[in-house]
Amino acid sequence: MKNLQPVRGTRDLIGDQALRFEIIRNVGFGIAKLYGFEYIDTPIFEYTNVFKRAVGETTDIVGKEMYTFNDKGGEEITLRPEGTAPVVRAVLSNSLTQKLPLKFSYCGPMFRYERPQKGRYRQLHQFGIELFGIDNPYADVEIIAIGMQILEQLQIKASLHLNTLGDNESRNNYKAALVEYFLRYESELSDDSKHRLRNNPLRILDSKDINDQKIAADAPKGAQFLTASAAAFFAKVCEGLSLINIEYIKDDKLVRGLDYYTHTAFEFKTNELGAQDALGGGGRYDGLVEHMGGPAIPGVGFAMGLDRLALLMENQALIKPSPIAIICVGEYWSDALKISQLLRSNYKSVEIIYKNNPGKAFKEADRINARYAVIIGEDEIKANAVKLKDLTLSPDHPMKERLVAIDNLLEALNAKN
Ligand code: HAM
Numbered sequence: 001m002k003n004l005q006p007v008r009g010t011r012d013l014i015g016d017q018a019l020r021f022e023i024i025r026n027v028g029f030g031i032a033k034l035y036g037f038e039y040i041d042t043p044i045f046e047y048t049n050v051f052k053r054a055v056g057e058t059t060d061i062v063g064k065e066m067y068t069f070n071d072k073g074g075e076e077i078t079l080r081p082e083g084t085a086p087v088v089r090a091v092l093s094n095s096l097t098q099k100l101p102l103k104f105s106y107c108g109p110m111f112r113y114e115r116p117q118k119g120r121y122r123q124l125h126q127f128g129i130e131l132f133g134i135d136n137p138y139a140d141v142e143i144i145a146i147g148m149q150i151l152e153q154l155q156i157k158a159s160l161h162l163n164t165l166g167d168n169e170s171r172n173n174y175k176a177a178l179v180e181y182f183l184r185y186e187s188e189l190s191d192d193s194k195h196r197l198r199n200n201p202l203r204i205l206d207s208k209d210i211n212d213q214k215i216a217a218d219a220p221k222g223a224q225f226l227t228a229s230a231a232a233f234f235a236k237v238c239e240g241l242s243l244i245n246i247e248y249i250k251d252d253k254l255v256r257g258l259d260y261y262t263h264t265a266f267e268f269k270t271n272e273l274g275a276q277d278a279l280g281g282g283g284r285y286d287g288l289v290e291h292m293g294g295p296a297i298p299g300v301g302f303a304m305g306l307d308r309l310a311l312l313m314e315n316q317a318l319i320k321p322s323p324i325a326i327i328c329v330g331e332y333w334s335d336a337l338k339i340s341q342l343l344r345s346n347y348k349s350v351e352i353i354y355k356n357n358p359g360k361a362f363k364e365a366d367r368i369n370a371r372y373a374v375i376i377g378e379d380e381i382k383a384n385a386v387k388l389k390d391l392t393l394s395p396d397h398p399m400k401e402r403l404v405a406i407d408n409l410l411e412a413l414n415a416k417n
Contacts, residue, residue: 020309
């Protein structure tokens with residue numbers, strides 16, 4: 001039955017896959033905290049204008065990929081395709097611009113109507129950070145350092161691609177030069193690029209079309225059009241990265257698919273996922289807060305795709321929880337319940353195995369990767385004790401199994417760890 005399947009481009013995250021997502025989320029938030037970032041959670045949908053304004057009407061995201069609908073009250077709503085615009089909206093709605101800097105981290109689903117394939121989904125998941133109120137180029141370096149540290153902790157190999165889009169003046173001059181250059185080849189360009197020529201000529205530079213790429217190879221380079229201050233800003237970013245030993249590849253074709261960037265633009269790329277090679281991307285967006293109706297406050301951030309990171313972690317061994325299994329030989333469920341609560345209230349991970357047959361119970365303990373079994377039977381209960389079995393030791397080991405008074409159980413478990 002078709003409607004029992006998840007919607008195309010969406011999926012359920014279960015078992016190891018869900019665990020990988022949990023690991024990425026925890027690593028992301030943990031590292032962001034080291035740099036002073038606080039958790040923020042914004043709604044999953046916004047008024048459509050939030051994205052039209054921030055991301056840009058001519059981008060693929062706004063033009064083709066948004067899940068937009070009218071709600072029952074007739075409001076035009078869009079499921080968030082990305083996280084930066086909602087965070088900027090939240091900063092403004094909550095009048096947070098008086099106390100700068102602001103540092104936020106977030107994680108959650110985003111929605112883009114793209115053609116699904118490996119590493120590309122319609123419900124994708126991002127971990128992102130946004131920093132407001134610092135115009136020092138070393139802030140860009142710190143943001144990049146967070147991304148690199150997350151990838152390192154997840155043991156994912158990626159290369160950092162770096163470019164500058166300059167300030168408004170640099171960008172406008174560069175755009176004019178690109179239009180002039182590409183107009184000469186207009187008839188040879190792909191239909192997408194013909195369209196971009198009029199409204200977003202920078203995007204022709206990262207076209208996936210082979211012929212577009214040939215034409216773009218000889219296009220004017222952005223560096224020629226940088227104002228002195230934009231060039232100096234970029235030099236500082238590069239210098240800062242070198243200072244903390246972060247290697248990068250300068251990539252003058254890296255333009256990013258969202259309109260809000262100024263100055264620094266970067267991407268973390270892998271060569272293990274074919275066309276979906278971007279594990280994360282971001283940059284500086286100094287004009288965005290003002291463009292959204294707030295004061296002129298600089299910003300910089302990035303987002304990483306959990307779906308793609310998780311794909312690269314599929315060959316890594318996962319560290320699974322190893323709980324204490326409570327096994328009853330006979331109807332001792334009330335003792336099992338009391339003992340498990342005693343242990344859990346002392347932060348031990350415990351599972352009661354609800355099986356009457358001890359053989360089946362031990363099989364289940366094995367399946368859930370239990371480290372210890374606490375066995376409750378007639379003799380034990382008479383002695384106000386339990387049998388504590390270390391499931392990792394060989395059967396003939398002298399410490400494999402022993403009787404422990406219930407009052408001493410916690411102590412015995414603590415001594416073992
Ligand atoms: P983005 O480059 O559009 O940037 O997305 C960031 C990451 O999300 C991508 O590098 C990719 O890993 C993942 N991603 C995007 N689309 C999909 C998809 N359909 N399926 C799977 N993964 C996907 C942004 O969204 C900006 N808001 C980043 C940012 C934050 N810039 C400044 N602050």
